[in-house]
Amino acid sequence: MDRRKSYEAWGVFGALVLGLLMRLIPAKNSIVDGDVLFFGYDSFYHLRRIFFTAENFPTTLWFDSYLNHPLGLDLTWPPLFDQAVAAVAILFGGGIRAVEMTAALAPPILGAGMILTVYILAKKLFGTRVAILSAFILAIDPKHIGRTHFGVADHDVLESLLIFSALVLLTYALSERDGRVWFGAAAGALLAAVAYTWLGAPIYMGAILIYATIQVALDLRGGARTQETIVPLAATFGTALLLILPFWDEPWLVPSFFGALGSLAALGVLCLLSRLFAEKKVTWIAFIPAVAVSGYAAILLGYVTGAAPKAQILLSSGLDYFFLGGAAGQRIAEAAPLHRTLDFPSLPFLGFAVALLGLGVAISSASRPRLPRDRALFLIYAAFTLVLAIFQVRFLYLFSISGSILVALLFFWASDRLKASGRAGPSTTKALSIALLALLLLPSFVGVGEIGRYRPEVSGDWMETLDWMEKNTPATAGYEAPFRAAEYGILSWWDYGNWILYLSERPVVANNFQAGARDAALFFLSEDEVEAVAIAEGRDARYVATDAKMVYSKLPAIASWADEDPESYITIYTHWDLVTYDHKKRFMGTILARLHLLDCSNLGHFRLVFESNNSVGLIFPTREVKVFERVSGxxxxxxxxxxxxxxxxxxxxxxxxxxxxxxxxxxxxxxxxxxxxxxxxxxxxxxxxxxxxxxxxxxxxxxxxxxxxxxxxxxxxxxxxxxxxx
Structure with missing residues (x-):
């Protein structure tokens, strides 16, 4: 191995080791007395499903009576992540420790795999130096680390790794004449795996179709054969459709089935239109508008004739979810648009702006008559994930993956121009380049400094409360076989439902799937105890759990779920890092205020049975978490x-x-x-x-x-x- 290859190998290895270490650092706050405390909310339901799968492998949980109590809930989470973690855990013994440690370690390992995938793609498209720097940038990217560190047992990391790996294979399918169908088919297999991992997989199919439309237009402009674009993509969607077919009518796979089927049909239309344009010598500029009109006409015809109503509903709901946030778009922080959550000026905004500049550089350098198909695919994917992030901040982690390559491109673009200018000597140029790189990576450096302070949200008062709840409330039947309604349920805000279910092993009215969320909101904001008792009785809720965040930061979301104006309950003022809360008189009459702030005064059917140790609040000092019992009185x-x-x-x-x-x-x-x-x-x-x-x-x-x-x-x-x- 020559010296250059050796340096490259060590560079990639260094990026992988660094990335893995960064993602393992939060373990120091996550492992307590040998037990793993997981981060976030969804992780806890993944753990419940992984345990069930490990005990009943390969069968997984499709209905859970411990959710949406007492009705239960059909689950539409695709199973691949849970089944894969369960399978690995079984290989290591399948016990509680094996399952929890496997689930906790899966994100950093898969996250490190993404670093390698980024390196492979960047090297193919832009060369070794961009590839190595891209790998290091992703290794320390706080947005990506936030979704892939120890204890974040969520499907996001597997889904993003699969789709980006499919993207790598597609670049080979589009650029290598030999084996392009096989590369396309391999990408299709990974696309099908995405469908088995995430319900939103059709959005990636849509991104590939957008690329296909633009690329065919570019082919027409340059006089290239459009089949070289359409054939490998047809192999991709065809393979994905074949692998989806065995379970195509399952609720969790129906969207992907119609997505793959519709994508194949759309490729057929692109093929026909491109031939027509070539034969009639129509200008390529009209191709994209013609495709848009054809697509709109097809959708309109479907509505008029009533054809494929399920596909129409899925298309409408999918567009609503991704670009409007869905039904919960105004009620869930991570579903909010980017401009509501990214402060200007701030370091996170600087990091986003740097990646945006990198995209601009990549697009400007690609504006030539014969842009390679593989580069065009990458740029369109990067732009597409950018659009997703703009509409919903939760997708920033997707943009951060391609963003690592964009930042590397921006650095080398600026550095090369600095060297070419000849205005400074070699040592000065080198110093300026290092300073530029430090500036570009400043948001990541600061974010890395915060990693050691990551703590599971459930730790502290909530963990104390959940432990008390498990030991001091009557045990309920069916936790391990949740097919019938249990004896009673616990009502809390939906954020905490998965915690209560997994750690206290009790049924919940509302959880992070938002089932039961409206009833919970109506209960907490009710100003009449009779009405509140009726809701609690209808949900067979014996206990109610509240926390200070429901009284403060979460109150606007609770009001939105109840279709009430948040301003009628609270006004939140933010000045730099100082946040103040002004509660209105109406709020003090709600069940939430009378429970959490007044310890059930002026209530006859609810009583405080437990409160956590720590106090919060100045105007209304109260304990962080409280549990109440519903009684006849x-x-x-x-x-x-x-x-x-x-x-x-x-x-x-x-x-x-x-x-x-x-x-x-x-x-x-x-x-x-x-x-x-x-x-x-x-x-x-x-x-x-x-x-x-x-x-x-x-x-x-x-x-x-x-x-x-x-x-x-x-x-x-x-x-x-x-x-x-x-």
Missing amino acids: ATISGTTSYEKPMGAILEMTSNQGRRFQYYNSAIPVDGRYEITVPYSTDATTGTRAMGPYIVGPVEDFVGGDFREVEVTEEDVLSGRVVEANF
């Missing part, structure tokens, strides 16, 4: 001569030793009052009373006519009436 009732409100006060202490006061009241009717209360006075552990209820006229509590009333736990659970006459 005891009714303190009796005769009274008072016509003004009668009240009941109870001195309480929480499980953390925090003292608080419960209060409720009622207006007498026809000389009789009824006050429903949720706390008993005979509990001796956990959240408990410090004495009896003090019951009397609200206006005359101090030194006036009042009664001390004892309420037993049985009274509360059975809904008994406790007499206290005046």
